[in-house]
Amino acid sequence: MTDLAQSLIDALALGGLYALIAVGVTLIYTVMGMMNFAQGEFIMLPAYALYVLAGLPFAVAVGAALVTGIGIAVLAERVAFRPVRNADLSAQLVTSLAVATILQNVVSASVDARAQSVAAPALVSESTQIGSLSVPNLEILTLALTLAVLFGLGWLLYRTRIGLEMRAAAENFEMARLLGVRANRVIAIAFAISGALAAMVGVLIVMQTGQVSPTMGLTPVLVGFIAVVIGGFGRISGAVVGGLVLGALSSLLGTYLPDGLVPFRDAFVFSLPVAILIVRPQGLLGSAAGEARI
Amino acid sequence: MSGRGLRSPASAAASLLVPLALVATTAALGAGGTPAFEDTVTLILCNLVIVLGLQVFIGNSGVYSFGQLGFAAGGAYLAALLTIPAIFTILQTPELPKLIADAELGPLLSTLIAAAATGVLAASVGWPLMRTSTLAIPISTFAFLIVVYNVLANWDPVTGGSSGLVSIPTTTGIGSAALWSGVAVVVALAFKRSAAGYRLQATREDEVAARSIGIGLMRERLLAFTISAMLCAVGGALAVHQSGTLSPKTFYFAASVTTITMLVVGGARSVFGAVVGTLAVATVNELLRNLEEGASVLGLFSIGDTPGLAAIGLGLILLVTMVVLPDGLSGGREAGEIGPLRRWLPPGLLPTPAAAMAERARPLPVTGSTTGLRAEGISLAFTGLQVLRGLDLELHPGEALGLIGPNGAGKTTLVNVLSGFQSPDSGRVLLDGVEVTGLSPERLARAGIGRTFQAALPFAGLTVVESVAVGAMGVGAGRRRAVEIAAEVLGRLRLGEEAQRPGGLQPPGNQRLLGIARALATGPRYLLLDEPAAGLNDEECGELVAILRGVIEDFGCGVLLIEHDMNVVMDLCSRVQVLDGGETVAVGTPEEVQADPAVVEAYLGTSYAAGAHA
């Protein structure tokens, strides 16, 4: 029973992490219609901030990581994505691929191509006793952060002016502009929030694995994409559900897969979305194709 | 393969020979250099095979698959395991099935087997992947790539795990690499110019219009996906037999980015582009790699040891290309399409005396009590609005029925229902007595329902004659037959002169005619036209009416015309049906309808109805 509870908490924590990634990807998708390949690098660069600033107090390093995440996201939008804003989706996707490659290799060239270790603060590596369970502090932190983000985002989107503008722009960008909503501002803010979320994910991953590497963003971004797709494109709630499902699945497989198959966990996890998409091409929460196919 | 009938012989020859010449020249240069240089060039040619594989799928479908290098990896591993001597195979992959482990095949046979096996894998994996929506394919193929990597890197006893394989016989020389590159060029061009290739390109140009001429998205994509995978497998097999080692990382993310960059920079839509892009990017890549080790630039300053510089350079090139030159260096054109070689008319397009077509894509319908395209009691609500309310409509072969009514009356929605693009909430659609309610647009197109769109939906990247020929290909005609049909149709619609011009640059009147031509090429029994006269001047309208009359007489099809131009309706139609608010307001001859005060009121309002009646 304790084992089951333990597994569930593990699953929830990983699900929370994946949900954070998925929401970051979705935010950009809803305002721009683009699936952002570079999200992985928005995760990786803040993680490297932790590595570079290893000597400083942890709080400072985390702050720097946040700034890095927001900064790189906004910069990428301004420099690389704005010029192709009106191009077709394939072009945007390939552009984000280019950005991802550049960022990955800049880090590779300026720091090192190999993984580097980063020490997490002692508190993070310990566990807390809750009843009969020993819960890693990191998982508590992840869950707390996920909840905080979801509430914060909910508050932002539903209780502030800018959130209202973002929701309107996500539904009908043109009409929003006709009402005076500034396109550039809405998109920049979506990217900034995405960058902040990515930074949080980066920090959490570093604390979990104790490592940074230039390619560490690759699997998370794929997770984000898949979570968005299985949740149903373009809906934040869908992204959260997708992230939770993927995270839970990944964690539970990790616990319960027979030993021989454990290394293939990723293969199982990433085959799931295909199965879902065949049965429900619009994703779990996506609206059914009741509209004209034209 | 040379696009007979759609290209001049000179153009087709140039499109084939120029890329082959590039390959040959590259090989010659490589053979003449140092052994190290020769190895580099050999590897570039192996890469070219992979890029050509990418071109077959990505270039023709317009959809990005990130999983093709998973097939390159699969092909490489299988070919390697088949050629590695048995003693080494036992050591590296102890649990490999004996059949493969003991095999010590030559390079050709192992490559062929690897390609075939990968083809089977691609068809199986592609079946679910291509069923996902267009947006989801890049993501699900990306997932496939990672799954392949995951399996290869972790299944140690069978694949050698993350350390990979060594002692692979280095049998790929510059000659075999060049030869296979040539084969890949031929395959890619052959596919592009085949009926299947054209159908896939139609889906790239406009999914909706493609479905309206009978093309099934998933089917066409799957075929290209499989061919693409096989080419990638060949490229992979060649590459590892040049380097002698293989690891899961060889064909993973970095290689995916490199090959996609090569394709995009050259111009994804053309084979020539794939070749040019590969050579250009590979050259820059090599230059940058040399710089990576540290070099002095013009003796002025030195760049230190910077791994990853080449990759950054590639990323920048890709970025700049997307922003500045989205169609790549080749502009998406083949070698034979640049400059003067285009100008040529397929036979049959020069004006000839009007002659009915001896053969048709489809036999004339037999007139009987059940013939006709019928809508019965069609109701449809859409985002809260009741757009169609219990509508009935009958279209008989050989007649022209005008469908008129104010904006928002439901005319286009009704046509959508008749052609399969929307399903009614209630009611039935019958095609010559057979119920076809809710069938997909492509099935209805193949059953004999053709249509055009208000927005014309041209195939901008295809020439005029190609746009029409693909209509015939969509319902199953082979390429040669399709060209004959296209020539006939274009001649009839007096678009012959424009045959080799791009569909996207035609003036609006021509674009509408082109849409009609494309639909006609499917040999429809029933033709549904959505505002064909929009944007035409009086003279053009008169021509349109004459053309449509000829079509009805010669083809015997029934034509439904949504129109706002009353002149066209009155001249052409024997019957007119008036819609307003989703219901039929009047049905009758043009004169009856025009004088009907209810009709005038629907359009203009009460004060004009009195005037019309007077």
Add this chain to the structure above:
Amino acid sequence: MLKLRGLTVAYGGVEVLHGVEMSLDEGEVVGVVGPNGAGKTSLLRAICGLALAKAGEISFGGRPLRGLEPEEIARLGIALVPEGRQIFGTLTVGENLRLAAPGDGSEAMEGVLERLPILRERFGQRADRLSGGEQQQLAIARALLRRPRLLILDEPSLGLAPKTIDVVYGLLEELRAEGTTMLLVEQNAARTIDFCERSLVLAGGRVRASGRREELQRDPEVLRAYMGRQL
């Protein structure tokens, strides 16, 4: 206030408007009618910055509008009630209104809710639950909240039942009485020409007829533009 000179608009090589001339003074209510495909919506989109003008000038209060972003034009005081209403279905009625109200705007909000009590009733409901007529009222209310100098309406009666159309036009009548400058585009010629002091008849991208209501009601060109040469 609004001046169009030689306006030509093209979409991808297709010219949908040729050399359109039009002017609108403050306080005027001008109609634009014509059959579908005449270019009416393209005209409005060009004014609001959503469509590129290939040639010609658009000026508003003396300021040229060509080349400005849609949100900039909106902030100059032009409010569009687009065809099909295009309210934000996933937002509530209140949120739709708040989006339009600059600054705090609670006073303006009160004013609008007074005028259209049905919106107060439905204030917390998702906008896609509203009926067509209610949505139209919401769209107009939303435009009004911006306190526009020019109110443009694109086919406000489209898809509405006759009784609802009466309600909508009643509202427009009130606005006219208060001196709101309006540009009204409709397919239903009779009602529009009757409602507006002046109207233009657009067909095939060109102005076929224009003039005061009495003139147009006698002008055979109007009927011709819609019903073809037979009549």
